[in-house]
Amino acid sequence: MDLNTIGAIIAVRDRAALAAAHPGAAGTAVLAGGTWLFSCEQPHLRTLVDLTALGWEPWSVSPAGLRLAATCPVAEVGALPARPGWAAHPLLRQCVRALLAPPKVRAVATVGGNVCLALPAGAVTSLAVALDGTAELWGADGSTRHLPVADLVVGDRRTALRPGEVLRAVDLPERALRGRTAFRRTSLHRLGRSASLVTGRLDGDGSFTLAVTAAVPRPVVLRHPVAPSPAQAAAQVAAAVEGGPGWFDDVHGAPDWRRAVTLRSVAEVVQELGGAS
Ligand SMILES: Cc1cc2nc3c(=O)[nH]c(=O)nc-3n(C[C@H](O)[C@H](O)[C@H](O)COP(=O)(O)OP(=O)(O)OC[C@H]3O[C@@H](n4cnc5c(N)ncnc54)[C@H](O)[C@@H]3O)c2cc1C
Known part of the structure; x- marks a missing residue:
């Protein structure tokens, strides 16, 4: 739609201009x-500062892992080529497909x-x-700081970004990209927005990471030195959500339904990755 309050769109080409x-x-x-x-x-809003003229390389791979520029189109993330050892590669496409929007978007x-x-x-x-x-965050004063994305998103439409701060890139470590992953997404209808999204990751050293999004206002991440049992994992997720952000409530799903489908997904994800029964 036309934004008729906007008086200027400034295309910036380097950090100083930004x-x-x-x-x-x-x-x-x-x-x-x-x-x-x-x-x-x-x-x-009166002014928009256009980041797309900064010319950031959309993504790059190094021994440290995968760097996604903030300006990288979501579709490109889903189309990234597989690399030897990246057992987690299918997760890129699975998560991108969870953005329930037409290819044009x-x-x-x-x-x-x-x-x-x-x-x-x-x-x-x-x-x-x-x-x-x-997340690599660029401050307007020239400073740079790094924050886990799990701590950057602090609630529904709320972030830990400071005034003037811009997300430069998201770095995914090689260690995690080598983990085996499982994914479950639930929505009220086939083409609906995600109401619950659960991922599990089993790393080479046996450690296990569970993450819940969409069913909660901010990400909930639980780390285990070894894979828990499905029942243990579900109980821990319930406790973490209910003692923390609570279950999200909007038109895409009621909290009690989100709780039920999420805990079922948690148990399935753990089972798929071979968690102790
Ligand atoms: C049909 C449709 C379906 C959608 N489905 C989903 C969905 O399933 N899930 C979902 O999450 N969203 C969904 N969206 C919302 C939105 O399209 C996506 O979240 C999209 O990824 C936003 O990215 P963008 O680059 O277009 O952001 P923009 O619209 O350009 O910006 C979004 C916000 O982020 C800020 N911002 C952008 N880049 C930066 C940066 N680098 N640093 C700091 N702030 C920044 C902007 O100032 C603005 O406040 C949907 C939208 C449509 C039209």
């Missing part, structure tokens, strides 16, 4: 794919926009927390 254009002032926001920004009224929606929008059903957030993703 910091100058986006110092954290009210009325200014960064623009990435624009699939959410242009989907609803933004009466509080997935082709322009970005990694950074998805994480920073911080919807509970953020598909890239699900991927990043499943694989111990770390």
Whole structure:
């Protein structure tokens, strides 16, 4: 839709220009794919700072793992080629497909926009927390800090971003990419938004990571030195959610239903990865 309150769109080409254009002032926001920004009224905004002219390489691989630029289109994440040893590779496509949007939207929606929008059903957030993703954040004062994505998304449409801070990239460590993963997504109907998304990851050293998104306002991640039993895992997830953020409630699913499907998915994920019975 047309945003008729916007007076300027500033395309920035380097970090200094980004910091100058986006110092954290009210009325200014960064623009990435624009699939959410242009989907609803933004009466509080006057200026958009366009990140897409920064020319960041969409993704790169190093011995440390996979770096996804904030401006990397979500569709590209799902199409990334497999590499030897990356047992977790199918999870890239599974999570991208969890963004229930037409290919046209997935082709322009970005990694950074998805994480920073911080919807509970953020598909890239699900991927990043499943694989111990770390966010590189650029401050308007020239500082850089790193935060687990699981700590960056703090609630429904809420992040730990400071005023003027921009997500530069999400780093997925090689160790996690080598883990075996399992994935369960539930929605109220076949083409519905994710109401519950559960991932499990079994690493080479036997450690086990469970992550729940979509059913909760912010990611819930539980780490175990060895795989728990399905019943243990389900009980621990229930305790962590009910002693923490609670079950999410919106048109995509009632909390008691989200609880039921999530705990069933947790048990299935643990079973699939060979958790002790
Ligand atoms: C049909 C349809 C279906 C959708 N389904 C889903 C879904 O299932 N799950 C879901 O999560 N979303 C969904 N969305 C919402 C949205 O399209 C996605 O979340 C998308 O990934 C947002 O990315 P974007 O690049 O378009 O963000 P934009 O619209 O450009 O920006 C979104 C927000 O993030 C901020 N932002 C963007 N990049 C950065 C950055 N690098 N640093 C700091 N802040 C930044 C912007 O200022 C803005 O507040 C859907 C949208 C449509 C139209």
